[in-house]
Amino acid sequence: MNAEAIRKYATLMQELDLTGLEVNENGAAIRLERNMKGSVQETKTVKDEPAAEEDGEVITSPMVGVFYTSPEENAEPYVSVGTKVKKGDTLCLIEAMKLLNEITAERDGVIAEVMQKNASVVGFGSPLFRIREA
Numbered sequence: 001m002n003a004e005a006i007r008k009y010a011t012l013m014q015e016l017d018l019t020g021l022e023v024n025e026n027g028a029a030i031r032l033e034r035n036m037k038g039s040v041q042e043t044k045t046v047k048d049e050p051a052a053e054e055d056g057e058v059i060t061s062p063m064v065g066v067f068y069t070s071p072e073e074n075a076e077p078y079v080s081v082g083t084k085v086k087k088g089d090t091l092c093l094i095e096a097m098k099l100l101n102e103i104t105a106e107r108d109g110v111i112a113e114v115m116q117k118n119a120s121v122v123g124f125g126s127p128l129f130r131i132r133e134a
Contacts, residue, residue, distance in 0.1 A: 006030065016097060020121035021064065031121075056112045056132030061122045062103070065096035069118045077118075083111045084134055091129055094122065103128065110134050 005025070013021050013034055022031045061067070069077035069092055078090050085091065085105040093100045113130035116122055 006032070010034075018064075018121075020066075022121060022123035022126065024123060024125065033121075056109070056130045057107075058115070058127045059091065059103070059106070059129040059131060061094060061124060061126045061128055063094055063096050063101065064123050065094040065101070065121070067116045067118070067120050067122045067128065068093040068095065068100075069114070077114075079111045079114070079129070081111055081114060085109060085111060085131070105131065107131070108134055 009021055009023055009030075009032055012018075013032060018034065020031065020033045022029065069079075071078075071093065078092055079085060086108050087105055089105045090102050091105055091111075092103050094103055095101070109131040110133070111129055112132045115127040115129060122128065
């Protein structure tokens with residue numbers, strides 16, 4: 001990823017008042033974070049590596065935003081490892097542009113893995129959960 005692309009994403013972060021942004025492009029991932037004073041810094045750049053085969057299907061983020069495991073601070077998470085879910089059950093929330101978007105299960109199953117930490121910034125296609133057959 002070149003410097004011009006990084007500047008473009010930094011400008012976008014400021015326009016949308018985002019504190020973090022992760023972009024996966026051409027096999028490379030970059031995460032930008034903005035401090036409280038408004039400056040943007042690159043925090044890491046990693047090369048994508050093939051993921052090891054795991055049991056179950058990965059549920060990915062449909063948008064860029066902040067990942068929340070529960071409806072409010074200090075509340076019980078919607079799901080955790082071992083939770084049985086049915087199609088349509090709420091798994092998490094993703095806040096994008098000050099709107100909370102419910103992410104729901106697309107099929108019945110059991111949560112095998114929660115792949116993000118609460119209040120972390122996720123990008124489009126970031127893995128959120130691994131769900132396996134019940």
